[in-house]
Amino acid sequence: MQKHLICSECFNDEGLRIDARQIGILNKKACRNCNKKNGSKLTAKLISNLAYRFFVKGTSWKVEYGEAPLIKFNEHQKTSITFKEPLKSDVVLIEKNINVGFFDYGPRLWMLGHIEPLKKLQTQKYRKEIIQRIVAEYPSLTLNNKAKFYRLRKNPKDPENHSEYDSPPKSGNGRLDSNKLPILYASPDLEVCIHECRVTAIDHLFVGTLVPNTDLKLLNLAVILEEDCTEFESLDISVQFLFYAESHSYEISREIAKEAKKSGFDGIIYPSYFSSLRTGSYPTETIYGMSIRKFPQYKNIVENQIIPNVALFGRPIKEKKISVECINKVILDRIDYHIHFGPTGY
Numbered sequence: 001m002q003k004h005l006i007c008s009e010c011f012n013d014e015g016l017r018i019d020a021r022q023i024g025i026l027n028k029k030a031c032r033n034c035n036k037k038n039g040s041k042l043t044a045k046l047i048s049n050l051a052y053r054f055f056v057k058g059t060s061w062k063v064e065y066g067e068a069p070l071i072k073f074n075e076h077q078k079t080s081i082t083f084k085e086p087l088k089s090d091v092v093l094i095e096k097n098i099n100v101g102f103f104d105y106g107p108r109l110w111m112l113g114h115i116e117p118l119k120k121l122q123t124q125k126y127r128k129e130i131i132q133r134i135v136a137e138y139p140s141l142t143l144n145n146k147a148k149f150y151r152l153r154k155n156p157k158d159p160e161n162h163s164e165y166d167s168p169p170k171s172g173n174g175r176l177d178s179n180k181l182p183i184l185y186a187s188p189d190l191e192v193c194i195h196e197c198r199v200t201a202i203d204h205l206f207v208g209t210l211v212p213n214t215d216l217k218l219l220n221l222a223v224i225l226e227e228d229c230t231e232f233e234s235l236d237i238s239v240q241f242l243f244y245a246e247s248h249s250y251e252i253s254r255e256i257a258k259e260a261k262k263s264g265f266d267g268i269i270y271p272s273y274f275s276s277l278r279t280g281s282y283p284t285e286t287i288y289g290m291s292i293r294k295f296p297q298y299k300n301i302v303e304n305q306i307i308p309n310v311a312l313f314g315r316p317i318k319e320k321k322i323s324v325e326c327i328n329k330v331i332l333d334r335i336d337y338h339i340h341f342g343p344t345g346y
Contacts, residue, residue, distance in 0.1 A: 002044055003043065004025065004032065004041035004042065004043060005033065005042060005043065005097045006032075006034070006041075006042050006093060006097055007020070007024065007033070007034065007036065007039030007040060007041045008021040008024050008040040008042070009031065009034055009036045009038065009039035010033050010039070010093060011090045011093070012085070012087075012089055012090055013086045013087045013090050015054070015341025015342070016050070016054055016087070016090055016341065018341065019050055019053055019054055020039075020040055020042060020050055021039075021040045022040075022340070023042075023046055023050060023053070024039070024040025024041055024042050025040060025042075025043075025046070027041060029041070033093075044097065047097055047098050048098055048100075050094075051073055051094055051102075052073075054340065054341060054342055054343070055069075055071045055073060055342070055343065056071060056073075057069065057282055057340065057342070058340065058341055058342020058343060058346075059071045059343065059346035060282070060342075063112050064113060064245060064248060064249075065112075065113030065118055065242065065245050065249070066110075066112050066113040066241045066283075066284060067111070067112075067283060067284055068107030068112055068284055069105055070104065070105055071103070071105055071343075072102075072103060072105040073100045073101060073103070074100055074101070075099055075100050075101075076101075077101040077103050078101040079095060079102045080101070080102075080104070081102050081104060083102075083343070087343055108231070108286075108289050109232075110230075110231035110232050110234070110237065110291075111284045114232065115231065115233070115234055115237055115238050115241070116232060116233050117130050117133070117233070117238040118237075118238035118241055118242065121238065121242065121252050127252065127255060128255075128259075130235070130238075131252075131256050131259045132259065133235060134221070134235065134239060134256060134259075135259050135260055135265075137225060137235065138219055138220060138223070138225060138239075139223065140218065140219060140220060140265070141218045141220040142215050142216065142217055143212050143216040143218060143310075144212060144215050144216075145211055145212050145213065147211065147212055148209060148210070148211055148325075149186045149188045149209075149310050150186055150187060150188070150189075150190050150209060150210065151165045151184065151185070151186040151193070151207065151208045152190075152194060152196075152197050152205060152207050152330065153165060153206045154204070154205060155203055156204075156206055159204075159206040159327065159329070160327060162208070162317060162323075162327075163318065164206075164208075165208035165210070165317060165324050165327075166184060166315045166316070166317035166318055167182035167184040167312075167314065167316075168182065171183065174250070175243075175253050175254075175270075176253055176254055176256070176257040176268065176311045177254070177311075178257070178258065181257060181258060181261065181313060181314075182313075183257065183267075183311050183313060183314075184267075184310075184311070184312040184314075184315070184316055184317070184322075185309065185310070186210055186309070186312070187272065187307070187308070187309045188310070189272075189278065189307050189308075190207065191278065192272050192307050192309070193207065194332075195272075195274040195277070196272065196274065196309070199332070201332060204329075205329065205330035205331075205332070206327060206328065206330060207327070207330050208324045209324070209325045209327075210317075210322050210324060210325065211322060211323055211325050212321065212322050212323075213320055213322060214321060216266040216267060216316075217264070217265055217266050218265060218268055218269050218310070218312075219260045219263075219267075219268045220269045221239055221243070221256075221268060221269060221270045221271065222269045222271045222306050222307075222308040223303060223306075224236060224293055224299050224302055224303055225239070231290070231294065234291075234293075234294075237291060240293070243270050243271045243272075243273065244271070244273060244275070244276070244283055246273075253270075256268070257313070260313075261313045265313070266312060266313060266316075266321065267310065267311050267312035267316075268310075269308045269309070269310060269311075270308070271306045271307065271309070272306075272307040272309045274307065275305060275306050275307040278307050279304070279305045279307065280338065
């Protein structure tokens with residue numbers, strides 16, 4: 001059992017103190033460093049977790065495709081960053097207790113989207129070639145009548161009308177739908193539906209529980225693609241970054257949907273843009289600069305960090321491919337924000 005080295009009240013920076021309170025161990029023993037009894041106690045492992053949460057995840061720099069931290073720490077380097085008070089003395093406290101140094105991180109360029117398939121997807125010349133690879137190399141998934149997923153509707157005109165839960169009359173504004181390809185978006189995760197719809201407290205919300213009437217063949221992009229290549233050549237990470245990107249990526253993802261439909265699929269399973277917020281994961285987590293997606297022993301962990309969304313082509317309720325099993329009103333009675341902090345200037 002690891003001994004408690006410091007506590008949350010040893011820190012001067014408010015954000016670092018609050019983070020330490022959240023992850024520390026509560027007991028009434030006096031802290032061996034500051035002698036206070038009301039702080040959350042931290043072992044060496046918890047101090048390391050706190051440093052990762054605050055300095056690594058807390059300095060995440062998002063770009064068009066991908067993201068990377070701007071600070072890292074390890075036991076092999078001394079601190080080479082000049083922090084200002086009150087953080088400066090807190091960094092000294094962490095250094096002394098877990099023997100690490102903090103330094104500016106120069107990320108590997110794949111973390112910032114410099115991946116060959118991803119770069120080709122952004123060009124008209126090579127896009128079709130990569131999309132054909134995506135459709136051919138990713139597995140299919142069959143949804144049968146035992147599957148269940150949800151479609152949230154915000155302020156519908158007639159919430160009891162099943163057609164309200166079909167694809168919208170006008171298409172072309174979403175990640176996968178286009179003018180000639182309407183899409184019904186749904187998810188097995190109801191909270192993700194709420195995030196995806198950007199709801200507010202004044203909205204009237206209704207959810208339809210949907211079930212297939214027949215087997216539906218979907219292209220499954222929410223899995224780890226097994227590859228024998230580096231991150232710089234990875235189709236798997238290219239697709240991950242594509243679906244974690246914002247609206248500038250929609251032109252590409254819509255082309256994927258068109259090709260999947262052309263290839264006989266009824267729809268697509270794809271990673272929710274809100275996966276990392278829902279699970280608290282870090283999309284570009286690495287071990288010695290290598291994506292954990294490249295380590296087979298981490299496959300289950302990474303796939304559990306992906307929240308799958310369902311996109312069905314056409315108007316599947318009208319076409320009787322799926323049925324609305326149940327409709328319920330949704331009441332937002334409390335919202336919890338799970339937050340952590342990071343240093344300013346990054």
